[in-house]
Amino acid sequence: MGSNLDQLREALGEVSDLQEAFRVLAWDQETFLPAGGFEGRGVVLSTLGRRAHDLFVSDRVTRLLEATEGEVSSLDPGSDEASLVRVTRRDQERDRRIPSELVGEMATASSAAAPVWREARAKSDFAMFAPHLARNVELSLRRAEAIGYESRPFDALLYTEPGMTTSQLEVIFAGLKESIVPLVKKIAGKADAVDAGCLHGDFPEAPQLGFVNTVIERLGFSFEQGRMDISAHPFMIGMNPGDVRLTNRVSRGLVTMAIFGGIHESGHGIYGQGISPALARTPLWDGASNGVHESQSRLYENLIGRSRPFWKHWFGELRALFPEQLAKVDAEDFYRAVNRVEPSLIRVEADEVTYNLHILLRFEIENDLLEGRLKVEDVPEAWNAKMVEYLGVKPPNDAEGALQDIHWSFAGELAGFPAYSLGNLMSAQLLAAIRNDLPELDGQVEAGEFGPLLGWLHERVHQHGRKFTPAELLLRVTGQELDASYWVAYAERKFGDIYGLN
């Protein structure tokens, strides 16, 4: 039978196998599933989700966790073994509170919602999607009740960011708003300083996709251990250390969509491929949190991918693919263009400065839905009002408003958006630590040498998987707790330079 720890690993391995099957089917649903397959797919995902849940919360796993706790108590808390028992226990105590019926209902509801969201967005018909959002709110509340919370359901759903609370987020967002809104105003006064016209034109899709795949492979994403496909909304999903999948989308009219979408997802993918294979088939084989995951995607997308040295390196290759379209711009023009700040409608296309305001809006709407201050049918109105208030723009339709994100079709999983802002903040804090250790970073990026950065991230962040909480990881890596001032300083310096504000 092996030791208790071996038995625990084997039991957790089976849970992981069922979850991996779930992920392959979820990926398939977004990429290749024929229209007729959606209905049946939901049932299968529901069964897999329930079975994985039931096995994870089984008495056998509970007993093995208790038995191994003593076995690992003398080990370094940072060891794989001690971390496995500690983190698994935390997860399992939470999941034992969630009835398996609810897990199945969430999977079924998500699977039913996805195609409706797609159609509703295409038709810009919020009413069509509303029942699925209502069901999502209901299931999220039931999940929050099951997990337990003091006063705010959002707190329970935030378990994906261990240590973070709704009121802490409110403080963070208030601070960000205070620095972003004046910055956006100052930039608006110099809007003409940056011309992004060169990004629009006629850019055939195939060379765009070829370019971005070349870029992300150089950044460190392995196509031997992963793939890249097309989907409505780009995403990363990791099956196992040898199979980490990305999707992207491409616009013939806008050259940046595929480039930054692909780099963003590659940041997630590089993280997934960098987790120690020793953690595979355990609950530790994943990012430390969605926020930490997002810190990697945003670091690659924005802090590296929208940096001046990055485009000094890559612009020549891009222009060689589109010599006529990019005839009149140089690397510096392109760098400035991809950093144009302009309040806009779509989160995933938002510039770095205004992006966090898109998250704030969703954070507020979700809390209002969960706490009964807002009805589902009034979401578009609330959305549009907040867009006007925070960004000064009003969606002409719901496709460009409340229907733009796939996230609300993930039933029972509200509270996911703040991770994006947490990721932004962490990415700047991490970059400061990286610059300490790699003072030649800019020169390396300009020379197309992405290995030192990759090695740093693998060593300090990626390999650990879920062994540490976001707060523990940040403290280990940067010596500090989360500090939003790094991101504010980064944004003020970068955009102050681009827009000549200082």
Added chain:
Amino acid sequence: MGSNLDQLREALGEVSDLQEAFRVLAWDQETFLPAGGFEGRGVVLSTLGRRAHDLFVSDRVTRLLEATEGEVSSLDPGSDEASLVRVTRRDQERDRRIPSELVGEMATASSAAAPVWREARAKSDFAMFAPHLARNVELSLRRAEAIGYESRPFDALLYTEPGMTTSQLEVIFAGLKESIVPLVKKIAGKADAVDAGCLHGDFPEAPQLGFVNTVIERLGFSFEQGRMDISAHPFMIGMNPGDVRLTNRVSRGLVTMAIFGGIHESGHGIYGQGISPALARTPLWDGASNGVHESQSRLYENLIGRSRPFWKHWFGELRALFPEQLAKVDAEDFYRAVNRVEPSLIRVEADEVTYNLHILLRFEIENDLLEGRLKVEDVPEAWNAKMVEYLGVKPPNDAEGALQDIHWSFAGELAGFPAYSLGNLMSAQLLAAIRNDLPELDGQVEAGEFGPLLGWLHERVHQHGRKFTPAELLLRVTGQELDASYWVAYAERKFGDIYGLN
């Protein structure tokens, strides 16, 4: 809780969900899985296979089967309910004899063998694949022992063709050999009567694939409820009634590879899409047997797809895509070319007349392996000797010999090949019945009207899924047991006409 039958359906539904997940992952493995993912995939398939097996043979299912047997005893044996209980009981009694460890080992071994087979075939290195074939023989024998047999392990593995035995197959093949060998000889004497040169040339892949997809959609395959991808070896795999997937392969140098590969798989796919949705998520949602499945693919591929009226209809469209390549041939020339008979090396490219001899060879080699008369390392020699004896051709390498089929990488599943010959025989017997009911069939095919044929097959064959054994189905549909003389008469008439033998 619902009735016992409802509970049985729910339990079988969960088994079916796990099996469906298995099939999606198996499809993914052959189409899109990155190289790094193969190792991990095997583990997941093993867990899914074992869990589905354990659930199916559980005491709960056994108890529910016993409880429902009384409930359905007064129903028509052909009803969905009575068939469900009868067929499930037969399956379950067999599967209860197979240890779940063996099921897991088969999945792991198959997953490990698939990439090695691919590489070994590419390198034509039989020794590289030999350990996986040896493991397959070992697991097939263990499976046969578990299922039980009187004297021939092949009998136990033949459970996929209920009612068929190894010695019956020996009689059938002896009879076929007796009619085929003289026919091949007569044809060889008039080899020049058919020129297949027009099939070889430079045919860009994309229009070929577009053409075959147009054809199979017209035959009745729905792309709303299925897909078509590319893989090393074409196959069909059905997930559920709304998601039936095909793969194909394409040769730029040979225009027939994709066309007949696609039509063949579409025959399987049309069958899968035609099974009554009421049978979904039960053991009845599948073809009656592999042989019956093959009767559908071979009927569409050969009896329809290589018929004169078929090419009278389609040749114009094909020539419009390749006007230069096909400039010098007409529909009749093309019809004759696609029916050229010539002993050759590759089963899936073999003509209708010699095809069954390829199966005979595999049937004999597998029996020799299972009964200890042949060692794995001696398979290539045995293969090549039989090729010379039956077909008069000798493979120049193992890629074109013993390594050509993916089947031997399906560990524990030897005995699969005879289904192809049984399918050939049944297809001719079915066609005779179809012609009785649809005397205008040739005219309809020539007019591109495939609906009457599709309707007949849906009504008589497809919708029933696994409710009836192959023998029961054949008796219901044709009024007779399996009779090889239909195929012999078909082949002698068709090729007698083409080669002017009579």
